[in-house]
Amino acid sequence: MHRKFLFDERFQYYSWSTLQKDLISGTIVGIIAIPLGMAFAIASGVKPEYGIYTTIVAGILISLFGGSKFQIGGPTGAFIPILFGIVMSYGYENLLVAGIMAGVILVLMGVFKLGSLIKYIPRPVTIGFTAGIAVTIFTGQIASFLGLTGVEKKELFIENVEELFQQMHTVNIFSIVTAIICLITMLLTSKLFPKVPGPLMGLLLSTIVAAFLYPGQVATIGTAYGEIPNSLPSISLPQVDFRTIQQLIGPALVIALLGGIESLLSAVVADGMTNTRHNSNKELLGQGIANIVTPLFGGIPATGAIARTATNIKNGAASPISGIIHGIVVLLILMIFAPYASHIPLASLAPVLMVVAWNMSESHIFSHILKTRTSDSLVLVVTFLLTVFVDLTTAVEVGLLLAVVLFTKRMVDAQVTAKALPNLNKAGNKVETQMVHEGHDCPQITIYNVEGPLFFGVAQTFQQTIMNTINHQPSVLLLRMGKVPLIDITGEANLTSIVKNFSKHGTLLISGLNEQPEDMLKKTGLYDLIGEEHFFKHTGDAIQYALTQIDTSKCLGCKHFAFSECINLSSTKELVVKPKKVYTSI
Structure with missing residues (x-):
């Protein structure tokens, strides 16, 4: 018998059969989200458990208060360059402050119904900075893939590439073997057993091989970051003053803009797959609430994750309950298996992020826009290059400005008197x-x-x-x-x-x-x-x-x-x- 849930229309007519569907899809997505959460956190310059905390808290809150029926929220690859830059420049504590500020901005965007404005950002700009982020993520994992030691992470892309070449003599053959085992396992699993989470299988097999065949020969999460706690931390407020807010308003705006774009793009993908319609302003509101609360638990900024949302739908999700279950599953796994996660080699996480980077690059769309040889091609290339060689903030600003100028020129050329x-x-x-x-x-x-x-x-x-x-x-x-x-x-x-x-x-x-x-x-x-x-x-x-x-x-x-x-x-x-x-x- 159908029952109407209390929160909103997304939970209407909930029944035992839909709960069963949500349990299956939520569990599968939760298992997939664990290695991704840790990998995104490490790539962002923070401890792996912070990614797990984000997956749990933000994942539950986005599903509760968002505007999409199937959205799965959590840490994503798109945030890596901007979060790493904030950690390098201001430290982890101020990253939490920036996350809260971004959450407030997203809430205001939702309250003032600015959700529809996101769609006016030109596609060449979004494809350009997404591809640029993908390149940054991919190159950032080369050191772990090769097992290089003594590599100092820098904020600028060129400096990081130079650092890689300088430390190339420290290549670890065991790390390469571990990474290749994980990569091959992921690719074969995705092809032969689409329902089985490839990243998890890759991590498990490569970790077992490394632990039994050449123990102590590769760096692990435990040796690099210590043991992962098996519970959520207590709530704590980061210290904030007016000067800190002034310093972080720029990064917070970028986090809010990027989070809004990615979450609404993910919601649109979900609409297309399910023939439903999301509420963009409510989605921004939910994203904002999640990003205000998550840093109180030590979590990093979160947004809607396109790949995990699509996986949620493909596995039969029926309502936002699946997203809540996904967060609960991650919490349960954290409480039971956290000590074992410390044995995962960093070389195993590298191919996971490299595959994520390749998938998010949307190379086929990138090449298609390039082939048009129009002003859109110029916007794409400029945004891409600035994202890679300067920073995301500059790339988005210049990309949007260039798109407006070129659009104005097209309108001028089209005018006839x-x-x-x-x-x-x-x-x-x-x-x-x-x-x-x-x-x-x-x-x-x-x-x-x-x-x-x-x-x-x-x-x-x-x-x-x-x-x-x-x-x-x-x-x-x-x-x-x-x-x-x-x-x-x-x-x-x-x-x-x-x-x-x-x-x-x-x-x-x-x-x-x-x-x-x-x-x-x-x-x-x-x-x-x-x-x-x-x-x-x-x-x-x-x-x-x-x-x-x-x-x-x-x-x-x-x-x-x-x-x-x-x-x-x-x-x-x-x-x-x-x-x-x-x-x-x-």
């Missing part, structure tokens, strides 16, 4: 730009096709193009604006200047004005300045009105014949009223 006249040889007398040439250009009525957004990037060119026509002083200026989707305040200001200048000696008409431009002109008063009678829905009506505003005496003998009425006007002093001609757009 060109003279037009009816094509009398086509049905409907379509008004086209290519019709104007010497000997075929009405001296009294000037028509302009205006296409594309009229915004700050094109407003000045638009005005100058029109003003050059005003110098010829036609009687009527008709602006066809049916293909102008929007006008910003700069475009409105330049249009106002045209109206004021032209209105001194002629009549300005506008046809086909769309809703947003019309609202803008009404708000600024320009609509009333032009006059409601000078706005027309159709170009044909505007042309008929324009013909009543001209000096017909100047039409006598005119050989331009720009309009179908011109034959009659050029031979008669009085305007003969004929049935209206229909003029249509291009």
